[in-house]
Amino acid sequence: xxxxxxxxxxxxxRLDGNAAAGILSELFVPDLTAARATCAxxxxxxxxxxxxxxxxxxxxxxxxxxxxxVVLCVTRTATQVWLDPTGVRRIIIAAAALPA
Numbered sequence: 779x780x781x782x783x784x785x786x787x788x789x790x791x792r793l794d795g796n797a798a799a800g801i802l803s804e805l806f807v808p809d810l811t812a813a814r815a816t817c818a819x820x821x822x823x824x825x826x827x828x829x830x831x832x833x834x835x836x837x838x839x840x841x842x843x844x845x846x847x848v849v850l851c852v853t854r855t856a857t858q859v860w861l862d863p864t865g866v867r868r869i870i871i872a873a874a875a876l877p878a
Contacts, residue, residue, distance in 0.1 A: 788832070795829035798838050801852050802826070804859060806871075816867040819847030826850075826869070 795811055802810040811827035822844040829840040829849055840850040842865070851862040863869075 791832060791834060793831045793833065795825070795827040795831055795840060797831045797833055798826070798829075798840060798850075798852070801833075801838050801854070801859075810869070810871070813869050813871040815849055815869050817842040817845060817847055817849055818865045818867045820845035821867070823870075 849865040853860040
């Protein structure tokens, strides 16, 4: 399989960040897809719902649409959910979305 074929398969599996709403709601009370994330790679800030999501198998990988860098990874095992925020500088959640 050549490089272009691999990219077209990956592109056909890609969703937008809203596809991660379910798994993120297990970790965060407010809907995190409305929060804004700053990519550690390129510095672009955008809604988490605008990130590109690859959610096959036991993991969810969220990539920056500007630089394709990995912003967040969420992995589920039988006993744990792991959040790897290595690729995000900050996540900004609107105060109105937080519980009182």
